[in-house]
Amino acid sequence: MSKMAASITVTSVLDKISKDHLECPICTNRFINPTMLNCLHSFCFTCLKELHQQDPNNSILLCPLCRKKTTLEDNKVDSLPKDFKLNALVDEFTVQEQLMEGHGSEVKCQACEHGERDHTAVSRCIDCEHFLCQDCQQAHQQLAILKSHKIYTFAQLQSGVVTYRSKIREYIPKCGKHSDQTLNIYCNTCQKLECTTCRPTVLDHGNPKHDLIGIPEALDKCKQEVAELVAKAEKCKVDIQTAMEQASESRKKLESSYAETNKKISKKAAKERAKITKEEKQLMQEAESVYKDRVQTFETAEATNTKEVTQVEHKLDEVNQFMTQASSHEILDFKLKLINNLDELTKKQGEIVSDRLSFLEFEEGERSVGRLVLEDDQQAKAEAQAKEHETIHTKQEWNLKESYSQFGFTKLKNARSVTAFSDNELVVLDTTHKALFALKPQVAANKSQSTHCSQRLNVKGLTKPTALTVDNNDHLYVIDDLEVKVFNRKYMPLYQFQVSVRNFSPSCLAVDENNLIAVGYSQWRQISLYNPYGSRIRTFCTPANVDYLTSYKERIIYSSRIDKQLHSVDYKGGKVFSVDTDQSEISFGVCCDKDGSIFVAQFHRGARRICQYSPDGKYIGCVIEACGYAYDITFTPSGNIVVAADQSVNIFKVVSRYNSKTSPCNMLK
Numbered sequence: 001m002s003k004m005a006a007s008i009t010v011t012s013v014l015d016k017i018s019k020d021h022l023e024c025p026i027c028t029n030r031f032i033n034p035t036m037l038n039c040l041h042s043f044c045f046t047c048l049k050e051l052h053q054q055d056p057n058n059s060i061l062l063c064p065l066c067r068k069k070t071t072l073e074d075n076k077v078d079s080l081p082k083d084f085k086l087n088a089l090v091d092e093f094t095v096q097e098q099l100m101e102g103h104g105s106e107v108k109c110q111a112c113e114h115g116e117r118d119h120t121a122v123s124r125c126i127d128c129e130h131f132l133c134q135d136c137q138q139a140h141q142q143l144a145i146l147k148s149h150k151i152y153t154f155a156q157l158q159s160g161v162v163t164y165r166s167k168i169r170e171y172i173p174k175c176g177k178h179s180d181q182t183l184n185i186y187c188n189t190c191q192k193l194e195c196t197t198c199r200p201t202v203l204d205h206g207n208p209k210h211d212l213i214g215i216p217e218a219l220d221k222c223k224q225e226v227a228e229l230v231a232k233a234e235k236c237k238v239d240i241q242t243a244m245e246q247a248s249e250s251r252k253k254l255e256s257s258y259a260e261t262n263k264k265i266s267k268k269a270a271k272e273r274a275k276i277t278k279e280e281k282q283l284m285q286e287a288e289s290v291y292k293d294r295v296q297t298f299e300t301a302e303a304t305n306t307k308e309v310t311q312v313e314h315k316l317d318e319v320n321q322f323m324t325q326a327s328s329h330e331i332l333d334f335k336l337k338l339i340n341n342l343d344e345l346t347k348k349q350g351e352i353v354s355d356r357l358s359f360l361e362f363e364e365g366e367r368s369v370g371r372l373v374l375e376d377d378q379q380a381k382a383e384a385q386a387k388e389h390e391t392i393h394t395k396q397e398w399n400l401k402e403s404y405s406q407f408g409f410t411k412l413k414n415a416r417s418v419t420a421f422s423d424n425e426l427v428v429l430d431t432t433h434k435a436l437f438a439l440k441p442q443v444a445a446n447k448s449q450s451t452h453c454s455q456r457l458n459v460k461g462l463t464k465p466t467a468l469t470v471d472n473n474d475h476l477y478v479i480d481d482l483e484v485k486v487f488n489r490k491y492m493p494l495y496q497f498q499v500s501v502r503n504f505s506p507s508c509l510a511v512d513e514n515n516l517i518a519v520g521y522s523q524w525r526q527i528s529l530y531n532p533y534g535s536r537i538r539t540f541c542t543p544a545n546v547d548y549l550t551s552y553k554e555r556i557i558y559s560s561r562i563d564k565q566l567h568s569v570d571y572k573g574g575k576v577f578s579v580d581t582d583q584s585e586i587s588f589g590v591c592c593d594k595d596g597s598i599f600v601a602q603f604h605r606g607a608r609r610i611c612q613y614s615p616d617g618k619y620i621g622c623v624i625e626a627c628g629y630a631y632d633i634t635f636t637p638s639g640n641i642v643v644a645a646d647q648s649v650n651i652f653k654v655v656s657r658y659n660s661k662t663s664p665c666n667m668l669k
Helices: 002-007 010-021 045-053 084-098 134-142 154-159 199-205 215-271 273-325 328-333 335-346 377-390
Strands: 034-036 042-044 060-062 069-071 123-125 130-132 151-153 185-187 192-194 212-214 361-364 370-373 394-404 415-420 426-430 435-441 452-456 465-470 476-480 483-487 493-498 508-511 517-521 526-530 536-541 548-551 555-560 565-570 575-580 585-592 598-604 607-613 619-625 632-635 641-644 649-659
Touching (some): 034 045, 034 084, 123 154, 130 134, 134 151, 192 328, 212 215, 215 273, 215 335, 215 361, 273 370, 328 335, 394 452, 394 607, 415 641, 426 465, 426 641, 435 465, 465 508, 476 508, 517 548, 555 585, 585 641, 598 632
Parallel strands (some): 415 465, 508 548, 585 632
Antiparallel strands (some): 060 069, 123 130, 185 212, 361 370, 415 426, 435 452, 476 483, 483 493, 508 517, 548 555, 565 575, 585 598, 607 619, 632 641, 641 649
16 A cells, blocks of 8 residues: 555646546647537647548538538637636646646746846746735735735645636637627527627517527526436436346346256266267357347446447546536537437437347257257236237228418429428428428418418528428528528528538438438438437438438338338338338328328329328328329318318318228238
C-alpha cells in the first residue's frame, strides 16, 4: 500500500485528468478553442478545419468518435458552435495546474511591461484574469479605478479557500447581425435564441404563430424536456439489461439441460455399448451441434445488448455532464441536439432470445438409444394456437361519403399523394400543379352539405413535390426533388434534409408511431430509415421496386407495381412476408388501420379497387369497388379511408364488418 501511495502524485493525478477529459481526441493535445458537433462530441477548431479540408466540397462532417453526421451551414466549419463549458474547464484546470505546489515560482507576472521586468507572480486578479507580482499588486490596489477588483494570493487559491472560476462560463452569445447585442429571448416556435434589436425578427415574432418567452422560463422547459427523455432512455437501458438477464437465465437453463441430457445419453448407451457406440456418438454430436448453435445465439444477443447498454450509458453521461456544466444560453442553443440525441436513445431495444432455445431433452428408444427432443411440444402447440387466433381479422365494407375535384378555382389533374393531420384536415399533392391542396373539416348544417372546406395552399419552398405524410407531432413531410422538407401545422418551413441516392429522388415515404421516417426508392430498390431530424439510421436493399409504402410497429409494408406483389420487411431489412397478388392486379397506395390490417389500392381488370390484407399478409377481400383512379390512400384519425384518385379526392366511411373466415370475398382467394 505504501508503494502504491508513493507512486500517486499530484502531477500524475492532474496528468490523468487532462488526458481523460481535456485532450482533443484528434490531436491528443489539450483543447484549443473546442468546437462541438451535433452528436455533442467536441474537438479543437483547427482539427475540425483540417478534417474538413480532406474533402472541402462535402458539407457533411463525420464524427471521428461515433461516425454520426453533422451538416455544415454554408459548408463552413466556422458555423459550428463553440463548446464554452469545455473551454472554461481547460482555463480553470490550466490555472490550477500553474498554482500546483512546487510550480508557483514558475508563474510570471502578466502585468509587467515586456522586456523591462520578469517578476514572479504572487497573486491573481479575477477581474483582469492576470497573474500579478508584488509590485503590480500594490499598484493595482492604489489605482481608484481598479480598487473594486478581486485579488487573491496563491496561498488562498492553492488552499481551496477561494475557487477559481473562469469568466468564460459567464459568456452570453452575441447576435450574428448585431455584435453589441446579446441573445436574450427564446422563440419556442423556431426553437432558437433571438435578439430584440433585430427589428425584422421582432416584427416577425409579433406574429401570433411565434411563441416568445424569457431565458429562465425557456431554460426550465428545456430542462424538463431533457429530464423526461433522460428518464425514458434510462428505462430503455433497464429494458435492455432485463433482456440480458433473461438471456443469461435461459442460457443457464440450457447449460443445465445440456449436461443432464448428456448424462441420460451416456447412461442409456452404457447398457448396450457394444451395439450402439456409433448411434451414441451421432446423438452426442447432434446435441453438441444444437448446443453450440444456441449458445452462439445467446452470445450474440449478449454482445449486442452489452454494446447497446454501453452506448446508452456513455451518451447519458455526456448529456448529464453537459446539463450540469453548460450555461443556460448554451443549453438552449443546443436544445435540438440534446433532444435529438436523447430521442435516439429512447428508440433502442434489447435483443430478446426466446426461452424456447433453452429446451433440450433426450427421449429413450426401445430399439435404439433414443432421440433428441428440441422443442417443448405443449409450448409449440400453444404458440401455434395463439398465432392462429391473431390471424383472424374482420373484413370491412365501405361506402363513398364525399368526393372533391374542385379546389377554389383549380381543378385537380394528377392527385398522387394524400395524408391527414390529427384534426382530420386532409392534404393532397397534385404533381401536375406542383402544389398542395387542403380539405379543412367544417360542421355541416344537414347531410347534403359538404363536411370539408377545400382550398389551394400557398406553401413556400416547394419546387418539385412528389409525396407527403404527417407525423405524430402534426409535422408535414414532403419529398421535394432530392430533399425531404418539413413544415409545421401552419405550413411554415421547419427544416429539411437530403435523401437522394445517386442523385435520384425517392418515390415514397412514411412516418411511424415513434416519428422514424422510412423513405423508399423505386429505381434503386432501396429503403432508408431516418430519425425525426434527418440523420440516416440505415439503408437496406429490397427485392423489388418500392413504389408506395407505410409502416406499422417497426415493420415496413410496401407495394411494387412491376412484380405485382405486396412486401413487408423489418427495420433491418429482414423479410416478414411477400404476397403474390392476382397477376391481373397492379398495386399502388398502401396504408394500415390502427389494428394493423393492410389496405392496398389495386388496378384490376380495367378498374381501381381497395383490397384488405391481414397484418401477416393474408388476403381478406375486396372492400371498396369503383374507388376512382386510385393512386395513394390513407386513414384519417376518425377512421375514414381517403383516396387520391387522379382528378378527385374520395372519402369513404365504413358501414359494416364481418369475419374474414366466412367472407364470400375471402373465398375468392
